[in-house]
Amino acid sequence: MEVFAYQGLIGLSSAMYLWLVSAGLTIIFGVLGVLNFAHGSLFMLGAYLGYTLYGLAGVPFGLAVLGSMAVVALVGAGVERGLLRPLYGLDPSYQLLLTFGLVLFLDDLAKLVWGGVFRIPPIPGWLQGSVSLFGRPYPFYNLFLIAVGLSVGVGLWWLFDRTWWGRAVRATASDREMAAALGIRTPTVFSSVFMLGSALAALGGALSTPVRPVAPGIGAAMIVQAFIITVIGGLGNLRGAFAGSLLVGVLSSYGTLWFPEFELFFIFAIMAAVLLVRPQGLFAR
Amino acid sequence: MRTVWVVLVGVGLLFGASWSAAGPAACALGVPAIKLGVQGVASGPHADYGRQIEMGAQLAVEEINAAGGILGCRLEMRFMDDENRPAVGVRNARFLVTEWGAHFLYGTDSSGVAMALGPVLRELDRIQFFTHAATHRLTEELVAQQKIKQIVRVSAPVYQDAVAAWLFRDRRDVRRWATIGADYEYGYATWAIFREQMRRLRPDVEFVGAAWAPFLTTDFSPHIAAVMATNPDGIIATPWAGEAVTLLRQALLQGVFDRIKVWFQAMGGSVDVLEGISQEVREGRFQGKLYATARYIHNWPNTETNRSFVSRFAKRWNRMPNYSAETTYSAVYITKAAVEKARSLQTDRVIAALQGMRVETPAGLRVFRSEDHQFVYAVPAGKVVWDPRYPIAVLGELKVFDPKDYWRWPPFRPLELSK
Numbered sequence: 001m002e003v004f005a006y007q008g009l010i011g012l013s014s015a016m017y018l019w020l021v022s023a024g025l026t027i028i029f030g031v032l033g034v035l036n037f038a039h040g041s042l043f044m045l046g047a048y049l050g051y052t053l054y055g056l057a058g059v060p061f062g063l064a065v066l067g068s069m070a071v072v073a074l075v076g077a078g079v080e081r082g083l084l085r086p087l088y089g090l091d092p093s094y095q096l097l098l099t100f101g102l103v104l105f106l107d108d109l110a111k112l113v114w115g116g117v118f119r120i121p122p123i124p125g126w127l128q129g130s131v132s133l134f135g136r137p138y139p140f141y142n143l144f145l146i147a148v149g150l151s152v153g154v155g156l157w158w159l160f161d162r163t164w165w166g167r168a169v170r171a172t173a174s175d176r177e178m179a180a181a182l183g184i185r186t187p188t189v190f191s192s193v194f195m196l197g198s199a200l201a202a203l204g205g206a207l208s209t210p211v212r213p214v215a216p217g218i219g220a221a222m223i224v225q226a227f228i229i230t231v232i233g234g235l236g237n238l239r240g241a242f243a244g245s246l247l248v249g250v251l252s253s254y255g256t257l258w259f260p261e262f263e264l265f266f267i268f269a270i271m272a273a274v275l276l277v278r279p280q281g282l283f284a285r
Numbered sequence: 286m287r288t289v290w291v292v293l294v295g296v297g298l299l300f301g302a303s304w305s306a307a308g309p310a311a312c313a314l315g316v317p318a319i320k321l322g323v324q325g326v327a328s329g330p331h332a333d334y335g336r337q338i339e340m341g342a343q344l345a346v347e348e349i350n351a352a353g354g355i356l357g358c359r360l361e362m363r364f365m366d367d368e369n370r371p372a373v374g375v376r377n378a379r380f381l382v383t384e385w386g387a388h389f390l391y392g393t394d395s396s397g398v399a400m401a402l403g404p405v406l407r408e409l410d411r412i413q414f415f416t417h418a419a420t421h422r423l424t425e426e427l428v429a430q431q432k433i434k435q436i437v438r439v440s441a442p443v444y445q446d447a448v449a450a451w452l453f454r455d456r457r458d459v460r461r462w463a464t465i466g467a468d469y470e471y472g473y474a475t476w477a478i479f480r481e482q483m484r485r486l487r488p489d490v491e492f493v494g495a496a497w498a499p500f501l502t503t504d505f506s507p508h509i510a511a512v513m514a515t516n517p518d519g520i521i522a523t524p525w526a527g528e529a530v531t532l533l534r535q536a537l538l539q540g541v542f543d544r545i546k547v548w549f550q551a552m553g554g555s556v557d558v559l560e561g562i563s564q565e566v567r568e569g570r571f572q573g574k575l576y577a578t579a580r581y582i583h584n585w586p587n588t589e590t591n592r593s594f595v596s597r598f599a600k601r602w603n604r605m606p607n608y609s610a611e612t613t614y615s616a617v618y619i620t621k622a623a624v625e626k627a628r629s630l631q632t633d634r635v636i637a638a639l640q641g642m643r644v645e646t647p648a649g650l651r652v653f654r655s656e657d658h659q660f661v662y663a664v665p666a667g668k669v670v671w672d673p674r675y676p677i678a679v680l681g682e683l684k685v686f687d688p689k690d691y692w693r694w695p696p697f698r699p700l701e702l703s704k
Contacts, residue, residue, distance in 0.1 A: 003514040010510040116332035118527030137540030212503040213527035217329040253507040
């Protein structure tokens with residue numbers, strides 16, 4: 001029983017990490033209708049900026065994470081205004097091509113600026129150590145991740161359900177023309193949503209720096225999982241992304257414990273099982 | 286006056302032509318330069334290995350050129366990133382040979398890329414000196430069985446990882462072993478060879494758990510938790526490069542080193558891994574329980590050849606040489622010895638020149654094994670320690686075992702790989 005509970009808790013921290021990345025992807029798709037292949041690259045950029053600020057410049061870890069989010073949000077604004085906006089009226093394949101091109105561009109840019117070698121700065125002192133849970137040491141860092149993930153979930157719920165901006169975003173997602181007719185500045189809404197999604201990707205990336213390697217290409221591995229989660233949850237549905245993250249994170253953790261031979265296959269098995277039962281995803285309407 | 290100018294120009298041209306014919310570029314092999322095509326992974330968490338391959342090759346090329354080349358022929362090299370992808374590796378090899386004109390190929394980190402390259406080398410009829418890819422199948426199957434003579438491996442294969450069984454054979458307190466394995470052939474082969482050797486040396490040991498992490502895993506915490514649920518005394522781990530650093534960091538976070546007796550990080554003696562965990566080693570956070578090996582370590586053997594190589598490498602690149610640097614550096618010098626003996630660039634003649642070769646390299650004496658074109662040499666294993674004489678953590682308390690004991694030897698019987 002203790003083994004089961006501990007493994008589940010480890011899976012929960014992995015799930016929160018996946019949630020941070022898939023939340024941004026989901027918001028952008030839900031409102032803008034853009035399947036942003038470059039979301040993983042924004043995650044990578046967030047990781048590199050977090051590393052630069054915290055690992056190289058000596059900025060306190062918390063501030064480095066916030067700084068990274070701010071810079072990537074600005075990059076996101078630039079991408080949305082400068083590159084994506086002219087494509088909104090065109091066939092969606094243009095968006096796919098553009099965001100895929102961005103993946104290649106940002107990967108090469110990272111290589112140019114930071115080199116091809118991986119980086120892992122030390123873990124901040126206040127995040128080291130563990131607490132005893134179910135008879136085993138459970139890392140503070142994982143507890144911190146769970147806390148951040150849940151806070152982001154509550155924050156997004158509040159933002160979208162309880163604020164004027166959230167209502168404007170939902171109205172825009174529902175009917176752009178009607179929202180514009182009602183006086184909502186939809187281009188501004190689009191930019192702000194893209195900035196928020198980008199900042200969430202950067203949050204995931206920057207939080208990862210002390211325990212995961214920062215290197216070109218890490219975004220590609222992350223984006224595959226994030227896409228699987230958004231498909232499981234129902235494309236564009238935030239609650240679905242949260243549930244999908246929990247499902248993939250926790251079940252994958254149990255899969256590692258019980259079926260280690262099927263590690264590679266497990267995440268796809270979960271997706272296939274969900275789609276067989278609900279082809280539209282868990283929470284799609 | 287005009288005639289004088291014509292004569293002067295003519296004399297000048299003749300002088301220039303005669304200098305270039307008799308100068309340092311006089312190549313006894315009749316080529317403008319001997320071209321070395323080099324490839325390795327130069328992007329992603331494993332990128333340092335390709336970079337070290339490039340640095341090792343370039344240092345050798347610079348030294349050999351400065352000393353007059355090979356039989357008077359200047360060396361020219363070109364490095365390409367294979368991105369750890371077989372298709373890219375094959376495309377690079379084809380380009381390097383057919384477009385760029387490479388006479389020899391070097392490098393390759395991934396076993397998958399190496400296995401894909403094998404048949405292509407036969408088709409291109411170019412020798413590749415493999416300097417990192419470790420799968421036993423490269424030499425046992427492709428050379429010994431399928432007779433792809435163009436494959437030569439200078440680096441130690443996956444056999445080296447089985448040195449763990451010899452290292453811990455006298456640790457009676459370590460009975461329960463588990464693995465956190467790379468979820469591909471390297472991880473399976475290491476676990477299979479380790480178990481095979483351990484069963485022979487210590488029939489009392491148990492193999493209690495295994496978790497398999499796919500390539501590019503960044504979150505090892507489920508794997509660590511799953512393996513620790515089996516209460517192992519010892520863990521043998523095969524993720525390498527940045528993944529090894531990540532794994533060890535995450536193991537520390539879960540308090541693994543408070544609960545186990547030994548952890549063997551197979552390629553943990555690699556410079557990039559030692560750099561990545563230096564702070565934790567200095568702080569004693571592994572509690573003296575972390576052991577490792579590599580395919581060469583810069584602080585062994587204590588010979589003039591090795592000390593001089595390490596010194597020149599560090600001066601040239603401001604880094605300590607990793608094993609992929611040493612193996613590639615040595616491969617270029619092995620090429621030099623073979624070409625000078627063969628006095629030819631032809632594949633058959635160069636391979637004939639390799640037969641029976643015993644060559645002193647920074648890693649020690651390397652001996653060519655003709656059955657599978659594998660160079661045999663010993664690499665020690667030891668504890669990861671902090672030694673103030675070095676800028677990074679190093680392997681200490683080194684133990685060297687005879688490859689005759691722990692390497693596989695022909696005739697080869699198939700190794701049963703399973704998770």
